[in-house]
Amino acid sequence: MAFMAVLESDLRALSAEARRRYPAVKDGAEHAILKVRTVKLSVIGLSCLQKLIAHDAVAPSALKEILSTLKTHAEMADESVQLKTLQTILIIFQSRLHPENEANMAQALHICLRLLENNRSSDSVRNTAAATIRQAVALIFDHVVHVESLPVGKFGSGGHISRSSSVTGDVNRSINNSDMNRSWEHEIVSRGQSLMRETLTNAGKLGLRLLEDLTALAAGGSAIWLHVNSLQRIFALDILEFILSNYVVIFKVLVPYEQVLRHQICSLLMTSLRTNAELEGEAGEPSFRRLVLRSVAHIIRLYSASLITECEVFLSMLVKVTSLDLPLWHRILVLEILRVISTVVVVAYLYPYHGFCVEARTLRTLFQNFDMHPKNTNVVEGMVKALARVVSNVQVQETSEESLAAVAGMFSSKAKGNCVLEETKLIPTVPFSSAIYYGNVIMDNKEFKVFLMIIAIPTGVLYVGILVSFSCIEWILDNDASNAAVLVASEAHAITVAVEGLLGVIFTVATLTDEAVDLDSPRYEYDPVERYNGKTTVLCIAMVDSLWLTILDALSLILSRSQGEAIVLEILKGYQAFTQACGVLHAVEPLNSFLASLCKFTINFPNEAEKRSAVPSPGSKRSEALVEQRDSIVLTQKNVQALRTLFNVAHRLHNVLGPSWVLVLETLAALDRTIHSPHATTQEVSMPVPKLTRESSGQYSDFSILSSLNSQVSKSSLKLFESSAMMHISAVKSLLSALCQLSHQCMLGTSSGVGLAVSQKIGSITFSVERIISILVNNLHRVEPLWDHVVGHFLELADNPNQHLRNMALDALDQSICAVLGSEQFQDYVSSRLQDISHEMEAGDSQLKLLECSVISPLRVLYSSTQSIDVRAGSLKILLHVLERHGEKLYYSWLNILEMLRSVADASEKDLVTLGFQNLRVIMNDGLTSIPADCLQVCVDVTGAYSAQKTELNISLTAIGLLWTTTDFIVKGLLHGPTEGKETG
Structure with a gap:
C-alpha cells in the first residue's frame, strides 16, 4: 500500500x-x-x-x-x-x-x-x-x-496435553480421560453395526470428498475435486493427522469415512512407513516421517478396535524399525510412539499426541485383539521387547556411563519440575546451525522456546543436549551427528523414552488389576484365598505372564547401573506396582522373581572390580579397611530406597504373599546382620543429582548410611510385624511358616564350629525367633490357631545340639507362655469361669480348657522328650515362672503339671529334683486355692513322692512339712465347705 x-x-x-x-x-x-x-x-x-x-x-x-x-x-x-x-x-x-x-x-x-x-x-x-x-x-x-447428529467431543484427543512429573501421573490422567469416553465407546461396541450409518447428508458427502482429496495429495497425487495438481505432502498429511485425532466419531459411525480410513489412509501410511528403500523428496524428510508416525499412533490408539489387521501391520513395522540400522533420530521417533506421553519436558502443546504405553484402554484393546488371539501377532509383547532392547543396549555402548548420567539428569529435572538448568552459556565445542539455537526456534512457522541441558561428565567435559522431544531430533539433524555431545544426548533420550515406556506398561497393568478386583489401590483388604476369574482378571494374568520377564530384565539392569535418586525412585515405583499386581493376581513366579530382584537391591556385595577400586570412606575406621575384602559389605542410599519399597510391598500384599514371605524375611534378616556387622562400609559414588541427604563434603559417611538403614529396618520391621494383628489369619500363618522355614534352613550346620558362617546362621535364627514372638504378642486375641505353629518350632529348636540355640528356644518358650497367660483374653476366660455365668459357662469352659492345656502341655512334652539335662532344667524353670506369675489363673492344666512334677521326683539328677520341688513348694504355699478338689489327692501323692525320694534329704524333710500344710487346708475346707468350695470351685 x-x-x-x-x-x-x-x-x-x-x-x-x-x-x-x-x-x-x-x-x-x-x-x-x-x-x-x-x-x-x-x-x-x-x-x-x-x-x-x-x-x-x-x-x-x-x-x-x-x-x-x-x-x-x-x-x-x-x-x-x-x-x-x-x-x-x-x-x-x-x-x-x-x-x-x-x-x-x-x-x-x-x-x-x-x-x-x-x-x-x-x-x-x-x-x-x-x-x-x-x-x-x-x-x-x-x-x-x-x-450428521454425531456426539460432540467424543474420542477426539484434541486439546493440549501437559506432561506430568511421573509416569504414574500420566497413567492416572490417561485413565481419567478415557473414562469420559467409555460410555459412548461401550455403546458402539455393544450395538455394533446397528450404530453405523451408510448414508450421508450433503455436508457429510462434502467432508468425504475433502478427505479423499487430502489423502491423494498426501500420497503425492492430485486432487480431482479441489482442482489442485500438487500440494506439499507434509502439509496435506498434517491436515489428515488433525482430522484423525479430533474427529474420531466420524470414522466410528459413518461407514464411507471408515472405508476411506481403512483402504486409502492406512495404505498411504503403510507405504510411507517403509524403510527398506531410499525415500526421495518429502517422504525422506524427518518432518514427514514424524507426521507419518504421529498419524500411525492416532490410528493405533483410537481405531485399533475396528482396524485390527491394519494396526497389527503398523505395530509390527514399528517394532521392526527399533532393531534396524537406521539413524538414531528415526529410532527415537518410533520410541516416542511406543512410550508414554510424547514430550519429555515442556512444549507439550508443540506435538499434542499420546504414546499408547500409558493408555490403559488402548493397551488393553491391543492385548485382547492381538496377544490373546492365537492367530495374531503378539504385538504388545513385541513393543515391550523393543523398549527393553533399547535399555539393554546400554551395556555395549561406548558412552554408556555418560548416557546414564544424562538419563539420571533428565529424570531429576522432571522430578523437580525444572527442565532447564541455570547454565545459559553456549558451549563452543557443540556447533549450532543458524536455524536452531539456544533461546528460540522457528518450527512449522511458529516460534517456540528450546531448552538445553548441560550434562556434567566425570571426565570433566561438558556436553549440551536438548530436552524438547522432537526438537531434539531437529537439532541433531542440523548438526554433526558424530559429535560426542549429540551422541550422548541422543542415546540418553532414547534410554529415557524406553524406560518410561516400560514403566507406563507396568502402571497400566497395575491399574487394570485394580479395576479387575474392584478395589482401591494401593490397599488390598480381602480374603487371600479368593481368586478372581473375571475377563479383566484373565487379561491381566495373561499380560503379566507375557511381559514380566522382559520387563524385569530391563528394569533390573537399568536400576543396577543407575545412581540418580529420581530415576531410582521411579523404577522402584514400577517394581512396587508390578509386584503388587502379581500378588493380587496370584501370579507366583513373577511375584517371587520381582521380590527376589527387589531384595537384591537392598544390599550390595561388590564385584571384584569394585573391590580393587574401593576407597575407604572418611567415616571408616582404619581397622575396618584391613578386613578381608571377601567379607566386606557395601551399602548405599539405593539400599534405603529399595528397602522402603520392599516394606511397602510387604504391607500392601501381606494377605497374599504366602510362601513368598521367605524372600522378604531372608532380606530383612540379612540386613539386620549387615547393619550390625563390623565389615559394613559405604560406597562413594559420584552422582549428577542430589541424594537423599548429603553432608557438607557432598558425600555420604558410613555412619549416616548405616544409621539410616538401621532406623529404616527397626521402625519398618516393627510396624510390619505389629500390623500382623490386622492380617487375615491365614496370612499370619503364612508369615509364621516363613519365619520357621528361614530358621529351619539356618539350623542345619550350626551344631559345630564357631566361624563366620555359623555366626550368620545363628543371627538369622535369632531374627526369626524374635519376630515369631512379636507376631504372637500382637495376636494374643486370636492365639489359638497360631499356638501350635509357634510352639512346634520352639520345641524343634530346643532339640538342636547347639547350646546357644537351645537356650534361645527355652527363653522364647518362656516369653510365649507367659504372654498368653497374661493376656486380656485369657483373663476374660478366667473371669467368666469364676463368675459362673450359666448360659456362657459351657462354651467358655471349653475354650479356656483347650487354650490353657495347649499352653502348658509343651512343658511336659519338652521335659519327657529329651535327655538333655539343661533342656529339662529349662522346662522346669519355665514352669516355675508360670506358677509364680500366673498360677492363680490356672484350673484345667493342674493334672498335667502335677504329673510332670511327679516324674521329676524320680529323677536321679539332684538339680532337676531341686527345681521340681521349688515348683511344688509354690503350689503348696500359694496355689492350693486354685487347684480343683479332684486334684488335691494327686497333689498329696506328688508331695509324698518328694518326701520319699533319696536324692536330697532336705527336700524329703521339707516335703513332709508341706503335707501338714495340705492337711490344714483340707480341714479348713471341711469346716467351711460352702464358702471355700465356692472359692475353689
Whole structure:
C-alpha cells in the first residue's frame, strides 16, 4: 500500500503540471490514478463485505457471486488484497454462508490452495493461507458432526496435553480421560453395526470428498475435486493427522469415512512407513516421517478396535524399525510412539499426541485383539521387547556411563519440575546451525522456546543436549551427528523414552488389576484365598505372564547401573506396582522373581572390580579397611530406597504373599546382620543429582548410611510385624511358616564350629525367633490357631545340639507362655469361669480348657522328650515362672503339671529334683486355692513322692512339712465347705 500511495502522489503531481499545456497527459494520469485506487477500493470493499457476512446481512444465494469476486481478487498481485481475500473466505466458513454444495465448497478451498502454492505469494500470504485452510477444514468437519447428529467431543484427543512429573501421573490422567469416553465407546461396541450409518447428508458427502482429496495429495497425487495438481505432502498429511485425532466419531459411525480410513489412509501410511528403500523428496524428510508416525499412533490408539489387521501391520513395522540400522533420530521417533506421553519436558502443546504405553484402554484393546488371539501377532509383547532392547543396549555402548548420567539428569529435572538448568552459556565445542539455537526456534512457522541441558561428565567435559522431544531430533539433524555431545544426548533420550515406556506398561497393568478386583489401590483388604476369574482378571494374568520377564530384565539392569535418586525412585515405583499386581493376581513366579530382584537391591556385595577400586570412606575406621575384602559389605542410599519399597510391598500384599514371605524375611534378616556387622562400609559414588541427604563434603559417611538403614529396618520391621494383628489369619500363618522355614534352613550346620558362617546362621535364627514372638504378642486375641505353629518350632529348636540355640528356644518358650497367660483374653476366660455365668459357662469352659492345656502341655512334652539335662532344667524353670506369675489363673492344666512334677521326683539328677520341688513348694504355699478338689489327692501323692525320694534329704524333710500344710487346708475346707468350695470351685 505504501508503494501505491507514492505512485498516486506522483500521478497527481503529473496531472497538475500538464493540466494546461498537455491535456492528453493530464487525462492519462487521471485515468492511471483511477486504476491505482482500485487496490485501495478493493480492500475497503472486502472489509465491508466481511462485516455484512459476519452480521448475516447477505443472502445465501449471493455466495456464488461472492466466491467469483474473491477468486478475481486472489489473482491480484497485491498482498493486502490477498490477505483480505483469505480473511473473507474464513468468515464465510464461520457464517450462515457456509458452502452447502460441491461447486462452492471446492471453489472456496481452491482459492486458499492457489494462494498457498503460488510461488509469487509472499511468506505472510502463504502462512495465512495455510492457517486458513486448517481452520476451514476444522469448520467443515465440525459442520459434518453437527449435521450428521454425531456426539460432540467424543474420542477426539484434541486439546493440549501437559506432561506430568511421573509416569504414574500420566497413567492416572490417561485413565481419567478415557473414562469420559467409555460410555459412548461401550455403546458402539455393544450395538455394533446397528450404530453405523451408510448414508450421508450433503455436508457429510462434502467432508468425504475433502478427505479423499487430502489423502491423494498426501500420497503425492492430485486432487480431482479441489482442482489442485500438487500440494506439499507434509502439509496435506498434517491436515489428515488433525482430522484423525479430533474427529474420531466420524470414522466410528459413518461407514464411507471408515472405508476411506481403512483402504486409502492406512495404505498411504503403510507405504510411507517403509524403510527398506531410499525415500526421495518429502517422504525422506524427518518432518514427514514424524507426521507419518504421529498419524500411525492416532490410528493405533483410537481405531485399533475396528482396524485390527491394519494396526497389527503398523505395530509390527514399528517394532521392526527399533532393531534396524537406521539413524538414531528415526529410532527415537518410533520410541516416542511406543512410550508414554510424547514430550519429555515442556512444549507439550508443540506435538499434542499420546504414546499408547500409558493408555490403559488402548493397551488393553491391543492385548485382547492381538496377544490373546492365537492367530495374531503378539504385538504388545513385541513393543515391550523393543523398549527393553533399547535399555539393554546400554551395556555395549561406548558412552554408556555418560548416557546414564544424562538419563539420571533428565529424570531429576522432571522430578523437580525444572527442565532447564541455570547454565545459559553456549558451549563452543557443540556447533549450532543458524536455524536452531539456544533461546528460540522457528518450527512449522511458529516460534517456540528450546531448552538445553548441560550434562556434567566425570571426565570433566561438558556436553549440551536438548530436552524438547522432537526438537531434539531437529537439532541433531542440523548438526554433526558424530559429535560426542549429540551422541550422548541422543542415546540418553532414547534410554529415557524406553524406560518410561516400560514403566507406563507396568502402571497400566497395575491399574487394570485394580479395576479387575474392584478395589482401591494401593490397599488390598480381602480374603487371600479368593481368586478372581473375571475377563479383566484373565487379561491381566495373561499380560503379566507375557511381559514380566522382559520387563524385569530391563528394569533390573537399568536400576543396577543407575545412581540418580529420581530415576531410582521411579523404577522402584514400577517394581512396587508390578509386584503388587502379581500378588493380587496370584501370579507366583513373577511375584517371587520381582521380590527376589527387589531384595537384591537392598544390599550390595561388590564385584571384584569394585573391590580393587574401593576407597575407604572418611567415616571408616582404619581397622575396618584391613578386613578381608571377601567379607566386606557395601551399602548405599539405593539400599534405603529399595528397602522402603520392599516394606511397602510387604504391607500392601501381606494377605497374599504366602510362601513368598521367605524372600522378604531372608532380606530383612540379612540386613539386620549387615547393619550390625563390623565389615559394613559405604560406597562413594559420584552422582549428577542430589541424594537423599548429603553432608557438607557432598558425600555420604558410613555412619549416616548405616544409621539410616538401621532406623529404616527397626521402625519398618516393627510396624510390619505389629500390623500382623490386622492380617487375615491365614496370612499370619503364612508369615509364621516363613519365619520357621528361614530358621529351619539356618539350623542345619550350626551344631559345630564357631566361624563366620555359623555366626550368620545363628543371627538369622535369632531374627526369626524374635519376630515369631512379636507376631504372637500382637495376636494374643486370636492365639489359638497360631499356638501350635509357634510352639512346634520352639520345641524343634530346643532339640538342636547347639547350646546357644537351645537356650534361645527355652527363653522364647518362656516369653510365649507367659504372654498368653497374661493376656486380656485369657483373663476374660478366667473371669467368666469364676463368675459362673450359666448360659456362657459351657462354651467358655471349653475354650479356656483347650487354650490353657495347649499352653502348658509343651512343658511336659519338652521335659519327657529329651535327655538333655539343661533342656529339662529349662522346662522346669519355665514352669516355675508360670506358677509364680500366673498360677492363680490356672484350673484345667493342674493334672498335667502335677504329673510332670511327679516324674521329676524320680529323677536321679539332684538339680532337676531341686527345681521340681521349688515348683511344688509354690503350689503348696500359694496355689492350693486354685487347684480343683479332684486334684488335691494327686497333689498329696506328688508331695509324698518328694518326701520319699533319696536324692536330697532336705527336700524329703521339707516335703513332709508341706503335707501338714495340705492337711490344714483340707480341714479348713471341711469346716467351711460352702464358702471355700465356692472359692475353689
